[in-house]
Amino acid sequence: MRTLRDFTSDSAHWVKEQTKVDKGATLLSVEEMSLAYDSDAGRISALSSVSFDLKAGRTMALVGESGSGKSSVAKALMGLLGSNASLKGRAKLLGTDLLSLPEEQHVQFRGRDIGIVFQDPFTSLNPGMRVGQQIAEPLIWHYGADPEEAMRRTVAALAAMGMPDPEQVATAYPHQLSGGMQQRALIAGALICDPKLLILDEPTTALDVTVEARILELLEQTRNDRNLSMLFITHNLGVVNRIADDVCVLYAGEVIEIGPKDKVLGNPSHPYTRGLLASLPLLRGERRRIAPIPGGFPDLRTRPSGCIFADRCPFAEADCTSTRQSLRALRPGHEVRCWKSESTGAWPEVKRKGTRARPVASDTPILEARGLRKVYHRRVPGGGVTWEWKAGILPLPTLQTEALAAVDGIDLRLERGEILGIVGESGSGKSSFGRTILQLNGAYSGQVLFNNGDVTNLTEAELTDLRSKTQMVFQNPDSSLNPRRRVGEAIARAMRLHDKVGGGTREDVERLIERVGLPQGYYDRYPSQLSGGEKQRIGIARALATGPEFIVCDEPVSGLDVSVQATILNLLEELRDELGLSYVFISHDLAVVGHLSDRVAVMYAGRIVEIGQASQVQAPPFHPYTEVLLESAPDPRPSAVRRENKLQMRGDTVSRSPAGCAFAARCPRKIGTICEETAPPLRTFDGGHTIACHISPDDLVRSPQYPESEKDRTSDSQ
């Protein structure tokens, strides 16, 4: 054991037996790492001969879809694999092979030489322990620091993470902090022992884009200040573009392409990397058909003898399936596991079936909301107590509550055949809006008109009738499909309940299952036998079962991998064109919303701050909030310009100004007290593009130093 107890409590520093690592020297060298898990179904190979080098002071992104093995790499380095894992190969951290270390030595490295931050900050912090105590622990266990000194360092570490009030955060419990604050606290904890290597496992995936942008900036700054090396695991190519120096693309446990970021993202060589980029909807991109990657991962019990990607590759030929592929250098530092990558062309485009439907404005919109308001009541923190009389005689002490308008006065109309995108961060009220218009959210004020008929106060029978014409596709098909019912029966039940499309016979259901792109035989499967994308297709089929005219899609693709996301988006578009459906499409992802929708509404704190055609909303003039969202959204194109003086919102969470503009408290372009006191006027530009803002139309048009959108368009990935 190394001397760990040279931590001196009187000075702010401790001497660590630290090997000085020069910038550019190799810090971590992973060689031929292979990993297999034993399961009931047999031995599954999760990683196969993974090798990469991470240099000091640099960031390596480990990219792949779910199941690619990227998180297994992190767990193997940390020595946190379960007992059913068998591991081969080497991973040398400054000469020490981490993979062959016995557990009692590995534990010394964890938290001290390697820090790790996991995906979900909400569950990564112990709910029963103060935040500061959790951060300080490694100092106490690794260096024997006395608790007071450890706490002093903790507060300093929290301050370094940009926490406005670090002492208060240190004594808080996790549930008292916002998601962004929790993730900052976890990063502070991972860095408290000054590790040389920081592993980040999807650290921003659970956060809003504006918070994500700030966390990424913080990480970059920290890395530069400390000469830290980061292994950044993510599925998001936009985030990779934002933070990484080098990229390592994993597919089914194999490195299929590795190299400098600009090369891999700007000039992707492996067909899979090209496919990933082609399946991404892009911000401000010209509206094109996104091209999904067909098929799914191969069975990993027996690795195929040829190329692992061959069965999904549009360029595959006979040699691909017979010859084992090895990494070969295209240029120094850029390697690819494909023997013919130079001779393959761009990822093939998908032809549209039929023409894109154009919604037409008419006197009879399919849906109209007038002054829609949905109010929730919540307890006032630190509020007083009032006595309420129950049943006339029983006094009941009650905590003071306050009204919170999740939907705060929305006027909107949706034309027949139109897709209206609603975008906003968590807490913006977009889901509440979707549920309220479907009459799923209890009482509200204002009016909802469906086919020009008021549906605000319906009887039970009328409501059942409405339900067959209006449907919903949910975010999480895992929890919205009954796990004990065959998917075909679930769909048939919806048909029979409303007795609309046919009588719910097996043929009807099978036709519908086929319509959403699945084999008819899926009728007899249970949800657990389907992949995420297949479950979402069933979710869509069930919504279609009643023959609806209007569907609310609430984040239907946010839990899916990008290649699957592309197939679902294409399916939704096809169905609209064919069946003349109208959607309200809710998402936090501006690129996805902009890709699919005809019109886009941007929501903040229950109000619509900007609405217009999808292309109008993504180009100036902007509402300041839209502008912040656009700037924060990660873009996978290396040419995407990153501005130095970006617009930044104040604070991490939605705050509300009741009288004036909803966004006033956080607006980076606030012009004065008028923003807080007076409701903003609606500024209308060409073609129904409307912005609710006090800034004069001229200033909105001349809006900030925003890069010409033309420039971005030309550099579309091939």
Next chain:
Amino acid sequence: MSIYILRRLMGITGVLVVISMLVFAITQIMPGDVANVLAGQFADDATIAAIEERLGLKDPFYVQYFNWAVSALQGDFGESMVMEQPVSPMIAEAFGRSLVLAFFAFILVVIFGIGIGVWSAVRRDKPTDHALSMFSYLGISVPEFFWGIVCVLLFARLLGWLPSGGAGNLSEDGLLGWSAHLVLPVLTLTFTLVAHVSRLTRSSMIEALDSQYVLNARAKGLPERHIVRGHALRNALLPSITVLAIDVGWLLGNIVVVEAVFSYPGLGRLLLFAIERHDLPLIQAGILVIALVYCLANLAADLLYAFLNPKIRYGQL
């Protein structure tokens, strides 16, 4: 937090009022006239009328209830019909003895239940885990009178180490003699209840050990011992507290049987005696005391739960 306590207290008061009404209703519903029973088979009408007058049996039922409730609040539950002496001292004495039994059994259930639960969770699916779960299932699946009889046969008859029944007197028998009478009934009670707590602790402990925050704690390089005690147990104990409070109810039920098997003169045996002889005042007082204990145990559990769970103790910042 204080509002929470206040609401709980009001709730419990309500429950006790309802129970007292039900208990009082027994006297109204039970067949046979109380005065007839008291006066005996051959009493004349005048004697019966006198008794009815004395006990206020001619008053409307709500007046009777009010009078009964007021004296019950003052600790006066009337006179036992069979023993012909005030109920309260009898109940108090028996309750004291049962409390001793329940107290020690409860402490052991807490220690062994949580201990076995944590131990099996840490050694999940290993032989230790299987052995421990078999042991606790033996306790829960076989009724307590069986284990009581086994204990008596083994330790009292065969080995002669411990007395087979009765209660000791602290001043006469000394500490050793007094506790010797407690060992077998306490062990029997503990054995039948330990499985509840240990099974629940095991599953909530496994959930905690599989959680993301424990993975995060492991990634910080903390020793496993500290992770189990400092991180996982803290959260895993919360559900156990609730089940322990429910177990107090079970304990009171089991005590009746165990006291009968070991002829231990506690509340359970007294209640059994009262029921056999239709001694209404005694039954009423016994039921009320048990209800009170159960309510207080649940209140204590709720308060402890709120205190240990920071999400209840502290709101948002």
